[in-house]
Amino acid sequence: MSSYFSLFIFLYVLNISDKSFGEMFTSMMSVNEAVSAERQLIDHLRIYIELEIQRLDDLKRFFSRVKSLHSGVYNEPSATIANPIIAFKLVKRLKSEWLNVVHSNEAEENIKALREGYRRMEGSLPKLEDLQGAAQGLMRLQDVYDLRVEGLVQGHFQQITNGNAVDVYKPPVSDTLSGDDCFLVGKVAYDLEDYYHSVQWFEEAVRLFRGTEWSPENEGTFEDALDHLAFSHFKTGNISYALSLSQELLLHDPMNRRVHFNVEKYEKLLDERPPVTNQSLALKRPDTTYLRTRNVYEKLCQTKGSQPKHFENPRLFCDYFTNGNPGLLLQPIKRELISLHPYVVLFHGFVTRPEAKSIREYAVPGLRRSVVASGVNQATAEYRISKSAWLKESAHEVVGKVDRRITMVTGLNVQPPYAEYLQVVNYGIGGHYEPHFDHATSDSSPLYRLKTGNRVATFMIYLSSVEAGGFTAFIYANFSVPVVENGALFWWNLHRNGQGNGDTLHAGCPVIVGDKWVANKWVHEYGQEFRHRCSLNPEE
Numbered sequence: 338m339s340s341y342f343s344l345f346i347f348l349y350v351l352n353i354s355d356k357s358f359g360e361m362f363t364s365m366m367s368v369n370e371a372v373s374a375e376r377q378l379i380d381h382l383r384i385y386i387e388l389e390i391q392r393l394d395d396l397k398r399f400f401s402r403v404k405s406l407h408s409g410v411y412n413e414p415s416a417t418i419a420n421p422i423i424a425f426k427l428v429k430r431l432k433s434e435w436l437n438v439v440h441s442n443e444a445e446e447n448i449k450a451l452r453e454g455y456r457r458m459e460g461s462l463p464k465l466e467d468l469q470g471a472a473q474g475l476m477r478l479q480d481v482y483d484l485r486v487e488g489l490v491q492g493h494f495q496q497i498t499n500g501n502a503v504d505v506y507k508p509p510v511s512d513t514l515s516g517d518d519c520f521l522v523g524k525v526a527y528d529l530e531d532y533y534h535s536v537q538w539f540e541e542a543v544r545l546f547r548g549t550e551w552s553p554e555n556e557g558t559f560e561d562a563l564d565h566l567a568f569s570h571f572k573t574g575n576i577s578y579a580l581s582l583s584q585e586l587l588l589h590d591p592m593n594r595r596v597h598f599n600v601e602k603y604e605k606l607l608d609e610r611p612p613v614t615n616q617s618l619a620l621k622r623p624d625t626t627y628l629r630t631r632n633v634y635e636k637l638c639q640t641k642g643s644q645p646k647h648f649e650n651p652r653l654f655c656d657y658f659t660n661g662n663p664g665l666l667l668q669p670i671k672r673e674l675i676s677l678h679p680y681v682v683l684f685h686g687f688v689t690r691p692e693a694k695s696i697r698e699y700a701v702p703g704l705r706r707s708v709v710a711s712g713v714n715q716a717t718a719e720y721r722i723s724k725s726a727w728l729k730e731s732a733h734e735v736v737g738k739v740d741r742r743i744t745m746v747t748g749l750n751v752q753p754p755y756a757e758y759l760q761v762v763n764y765g766i767g768g769h770y771e772p773h774f775d776h777a778t779s780d781s782s783p784l785y786r787l788k789t790g791n792r793v794a795t796f797m798i799y800l801s802s803v804e805a806g807g808f809t810a811f812i813y814a815n816f817s818v819p820v821v822e823n824g825a826l827f828w829w830n831l832h833r834n835g836q837g838n839g840d841t842l843h844a845g846c847p848v849i850v851g852d853k854w855v856a857n858k859w860v861h862e863y864g865q866e867f868r869h870r871c872s873l874n875p876e877e
Contacts, residue, residue: 360706361463362470363765364724365852374461385451392443399438403430472525474722474767474847476534480622481635481769481847482806486537490514490545494805494849496639505639506805506849516545520557520565527565532572533622539566560589564596573620576603576610628720630772630812630842637810637817638846644675644816652677658684662745670746679814679840680829684746687825688739693800695735697854700726700761707762709773720771727758743796743858747827748868751796755864761800764807764853770845772812775859776830776837790862791831793869795841798825798858803851812842820853833872835862 361367410417418424478484478494482505488495492511495502523538539562546559567582580603583596590596625631636642658672659665671685688696703726708715730737730752736759743751750756776792797809802822809826810817818826830841845855 360467360470360724361765362467362474363706363722363768364704364763365765365768365848366701366704366724366763368766369852378455381451381454385447388447389444392441392447396438399434468521469525469529470722471766472522473719474765475522476526476531477767477769477847478806478849479534481638482849483635483639486541490519490541508804508850514541514545515555516542516549516559516562517552517555517557519545520555520562523562523565523569524557527569530572532569533620535565535569536573536620539569542566560586563589567599571599571603576606579603580607628771633812633815634772634810634844634846637812637815638806638808638844640817641808641819642810642816658746660746660748662748664741664745672746675818675826676811676814676816679811679838681811681814681818682827683818683821684825684827685821686823687742687746688798688800688823690823692735692739693798693823693854695733696728696739696759696761696856697763697800699728699733699735700763703727704761704763707770720769722766722768723762723764723770725760725762727760729758739798739856740858747794747796747860749794749860750864750868751858751860752864754861756858756860760857760859762855762857764845764848767847768845768853769847772810772842772844774830774837774842776841778837791835791837792859793831793862793865794827794829794860796825796827796858796860798856799823800854800856801852803848803853805851806847806849807851807853808846810844810846811840812844814840817846820851831862833870834874835871 361371410423418427475489479486479489482494483496484505485493485495485497485502488502490513492508492513493502493504494506494508495504497503519538519542523535523542526532526534526538542557542562543559543566546557546562549559551558563582563586567579567586570576570582571579580600583600583603586596587593587600628634653674653676655671655673657669659669670687673683673685675681675683704724705726706717707721707723707725709718709721711718728736730740739759740751743749775795799820799822801820803820807820808817809820828841830838832838
């Protein structure tokens with residue numbers, strides 16, 4: 338079968354239970370669940386194939402028996418047919434056996450059983466938005482990490498550096514994309530009128546489809562890919578190439594009136610317009626209007642920015658930290674000062690592996706698509722792809738234990754209402770959270786203006802590791818921090834005078850490969866008056 342199934346395995350699977358995955362592309366946990374679910378579908382298909390093999394074996398036996406009669410008994414002198422037994426069997430076979438064979442419902446019953454099993458679980462299947470989200474996840478990785486589409490098709494995560502393809506990450510197990518895989522990614526971009534991406538993916542689809550036979554599991558064909566590629570090039574201004582592709586398409590589909598019309602239109606446009614240079618036809622990524630820091634953000638995701646090494650800045654250091662708390666005297670925590678402006682600290686080994694595993698497991702039942710503030714409401718957004726759940730200390734002992742440890746290392750009151758419940762987040766395919774502030778700004782939604790004040794600090798715990806990607810990037814401060822399993826990142830969102838610190842604009846870079854889990858604890862201003870004292874000096 339096409340590798341389409343292996344790439345989008347989460348798109349064509351059945352859940353064992355009646356629980357719906359619900360936007361499975363937003364959480365790798367849902368993808369992992371889908372793997373075991375597809376095994377159930379494979380079992381259904383295996384049973385169907387076995388029944389069909391048995392049915393075809395029965396047909397072969399009937400065929401062989403009848404054919405042997407015509408090459409044996411019926412080749413004898415005509416007196417053989419005069420035998421009443423032979424004559425009876427001939428009449429019975431023509432009237433009864435052939436009728437049963439030709440009008441057998443066995444094939445229909447077999448496929449009906451397969452379809453019925455599929456239909457019963459249809460509520461658990463992904464929706465169109467899952468396919469779109471999965472494809473957009475690939476295109477997001479392509480953009481943020483400057484990956485070659487040609488490399489992705491081969492299962493490689495590569496950039497072009499000094500004219501050479503260089504691996505960003507080399508997975509131990511990889512898979513290639515088929516022409517139909519590329520066609521579906523291109524089709525998602527095409528339907529969104531994103532012709533920058535559709536051109537690249539349809540180019541690969543045409544190349545892979547060319548000279549191959551169509552498979553029944555495919556959605557697209559060579560002609561489809563050629564048709565969409567031609568129009569995508571037209572929309573990007575490359576009319577001459579659109580004309581060439583359309584003329585090629587007519588060789589395969591000469592009666593297509595729409596394509597004939599397009600050819601006439603393209604020829605007329607080329608006659609009316611002056612010739613253009615190859616340089617002006619080069620495919621260019623569209624500028625963005627909503628993400629002004631895109632270039633810096635993407636560079637920080639690819640590298641660690643201008644973050645100085647500790648030996649280059651003696652004010653940055655690592656130590657064993659107690660914060661003057663008796664609970665840490667016998668087992669101080671490993672502290673790494675990452676940045677002074679803004680003040681960012683990485684606590685190594687903040688949670689144990691069993692603690693991280695318990696928190697992830699407790700969060701699973703409550704995971705829902707992550708939302709962002711939108712006016713007075715909350716809504717999902719393409720710039721945040723993940724699922725999240727909120728855990729209370731009263732319901733889970735390990736959460737209370739972690740809360741107390743946060744208080745030890747920060748000195749802050751992290752009990753509600755002076756801090757929010759622990760938010761556990763699982764990122765999806767190409768999961769990310771584009772640049773944002775954790776604290777309220779002048780244009781923030783009213784949802785951020787809480788009774789207990791602004792978010793004075795953020796404490797983010799890494800509950801898993803990832804193979805590649807997923808950095809936490811501080812945009813204006815120009816540095817990023819990789820995922821450190823069981824570590825915790827802490828920073829102040831506000832200056833001591835209560836004003837927001839603009840240097841804390843940060844982002845969660847897309848995960849290239851891996852299952853990223855984090856737990857966030859946001860601490861508010863009120864309740865910290867004697868723990869984190871105010872100052873009128875804006876520099877503090």
